[in-house]
Amino acid sequence: MSKRMDTGNAACALAVKAANVDFIAAYPITPQTTISEKLADYAAAGELSGVYLPVESEHSVMSAVAAASAAGSRTFTATSSQGLLYMHEILHFAAGGRLPVVMVNVNRAVCAPWCLYADHQDSVSQRDTGWLQFHCASHQEIYDTVFLAYKVAEKVRIPAMINYDGFLLSHSMLPFDTLDQETINRFLPPYRPDWKLHPQWGGTFGNVAAAAEYSAYRNTLAEDTLKAADVIEEEARAYKDLTGRWHGGMIDVQGPQDSDVFLMSMGSMSAEMSLVAEALQAQGIKAANLKVRVYRPFPGAALRQALPQNAKLLVFDRNLAYGHEGGALLMEARSVFYDSGKAVKIAGASVGIGGVDLPAAMLTEKALALLEGLK
Amino acid sequence: MLELRIHGRGGQGVVTMAELLAKAAVKTGLEAQTLPFFGVERRGAAVKACVRFDQTPIRIRSMSYHPQVIALMNGNLLSYARIDGIDPDTYFVVNAKEPLDLQADQWILDAEAVAIENNLVFGGEPFINVPMLGGIAKVLNIPLAAVEETIRGHWSGKKADVNLAAARQAYEQIKKYEGGCRQ
Numbered sequence: 210m211s212k213r214m215d216t217g218n219a220a221c222a223l224a225v226k227a228a229n230v231d232f233i234a235a236y237p238i239t240p241q242t243t244i245s246e247k248l249a250d251y252a253a254a255g256e257l258s259g260v261y262l263p264v265e266s267e268h269s270v271m272s273a274v275a276a277a278s279a280a281g282s283r284t285f286t287a288t289s290s291q292g293l294l295y296m297h298e299i300l301h302f303a304a305g306g307r308l309p310v311v312m313v314n315v316n317r318a319v320c321a322p323w324c325l326y327a328d329h330q331d332s333v334s335q336r337d338t339g340w341l342q343f344h345c346a347s348h349q350e351i352y353d354t355v356f357l358a359y360k361v362a363e364k365v366r367i368p369a370m371i372n373y374d375g376f377l378l379s380h381s382m383l384p385f386d387t388l389d390q391e392t393i394n395r396f397l398p399p400y401r402p403d404w405k406l407h408p409q410w411g412g413t414f415g416n417v418a419a420a421a422e423y424s425a426y427r428n429t430l431a432e433d434t435l436k437a438a439d440v441i442e443e444e445a446r447a448y449k450d451l452t453g454r455w456h457g458g459m460i461d462v463q464g465p466q467d468s469d470v471f472l473m474s475m476g477s478m479s480a481e482m483s484l485v486a487e488a489l490q491a492q493g494i495k496a497a498n499l500k501v502r503v504y505r506p507f508p509g510a511a512l513r514q515a516l517p518q519n520a521k522l523l524v525f526d527r528n529l530a531y532g533h534e535g536g537a538l539l540m541e542a543r544s545v546f547y548d549s550g551k552a553v554k555i556a557g558a559s560v561g562i563g564g565v566d567l568p569a570a571m572l573t574e575k576a577l578a579l580l581e582g583l584k
Numbered sequence: 585m586l587e588l589r590i591h592g593r594g595g596q597g598v599v600t601m602a603e604l605l606a607k608a609a610v611k612t613g614l615e616a617q618t619l620p621f622f623g624v625e626r627r628g629a630a631v632k633a634c635v636r637f638d639q640t641p642i643r644i645r646s647m648s649y650h651p652q653v654i655a656l657m658n659g660n661l662l663s664y665a666r667i668d669g670i671d672p673d674t675y676f677v678v679n680a681k682e683p684l685d686l687q688a689d690q691w692i693l694d695a696e697a698v699a700i701e702n703n704l705v706f707g708g709e710p711f712i713n714v715p716m717l718g719g720i721a722k723v724l725n726i727p728l729a730a731v732e733e734t735i736r737g738h739w740s741g742k743k744a745d746v747n748l749a750a751a752r753q754a755y756e757q758i759k760k761y762e763g764g765c766r767q
Contacts, residue, residue, distance in 0.1 A: 212610075214606060214607045214610040214616065239625075325622070325625065346645075374645075376620070376621070376622070377619070377645050377646075378645075380599075380620055380622075381617060381618055381619045381620065381645075382602075382603050382606050382607075382616070382617065382618040383616075383617050383642065384610055384615060384616070384641075477645035478645065480643045480644075480645050481643065481644060481645045481646060483643050484643055484644065566646045566647050567645070567646050568644075568646040568647070568649065569644070569646070
């Protein structure tokens, strides 16, 4: 283990280098580009065990990593914003094909108008592609989540997207600790798929299916995605036992578990939100920070378990759910508690769109206004 | 926690300077964070970066509005600093020949002269980020040895030598003007 002071993208590239990845395809887009550049440097220096393939578009990137995954490789790529949107068709293919690709999406607003800065519209709009979606709030969490995502994705055979906010994490520097290779290998041994495409073995992949088979296949994916929540909890705990590091399972509640008010958010905002919880506590409000670590599957069971009866849940989205009042997290939080037997009052707001800055003082004011509205 | 906000222009190496400063602080056992803002990502456009220093891990993920210290890569960036917020007790580190017309403590460094004297001129432009790094490190009480070690980790050979010399000279030459303009 050694302490590093570097950017979020550098933390990501270091973890990918250590994760025994066999195949990387890449195409640049801000603010992801420095991940791909760093991995290209590692490849050029002979420090990367796998193949690095620069291709001509994100559609080709996802096609290449999906194909390489089907051929039995542990694969990686990274993208942002428009790049993720351009992959959309093959995102469905990778999930439907049960290919455990791991991808980093450095969150950035989508066009139009052009905007370089962070919001979650890019990843939230890929919600129904069948991918697992993780969110990170620190460089340490980025580094650690790379290993967790591979472990879970390969176990449940569903691709995983690791999200973190553009510039706020990707281009900022924070200290983080790496792991020695032996510890990494113990948690994440080299990939041994239980099937793969091979020219010497007959068979086809991704062929036409009749309705009955297709629906059975897709329903299984839906069920397995829900079941992945237990695997994520289990592996996050195993990672903690091995390394001592904890960023939550599906969610992370920071503060009194019996709080009256829970502040829910995901991404970099959920680090700042711990300061908001403390500001509310200073005003005599019993408040806890509720970090959503996993957006897909949605942490429904974890939320129902974590919130006490009569709690107030304030939801802060960094996305807009067009045609619906409130963002994606708010919508799903309401759905989780409907008919749950738990009386939880819920209010929320979409903030930080296009990278609008979210200082704790502003979020505290917003939280107080939302609480006032719940009275 | 100590917060520094740097105002510069695209191409001046503001982000690199912020990173080297934070790395030097981490070498002394502090926690640190850089948070750059690239503006419209064009050479010459106004850019800024925040650097935070603390004893405990930093949880802030937003820009700095009440920094104790503001660094200006040129005096004409003061208007940008005003937009983002200046507290009554904020003090300044400025690349300038003379103190600014401003009621605040100022540390003044002729970073252009330091750059020129140390052959840090590229394409006809003096490169002032490492001179400013040396000056700011002095103001923030970051030991010169930590700055030197950071520079050696970032550059090697002759490039390290000229940058080391520039940082040392700036560390020596930066001058404090208490209470603001002309003494």
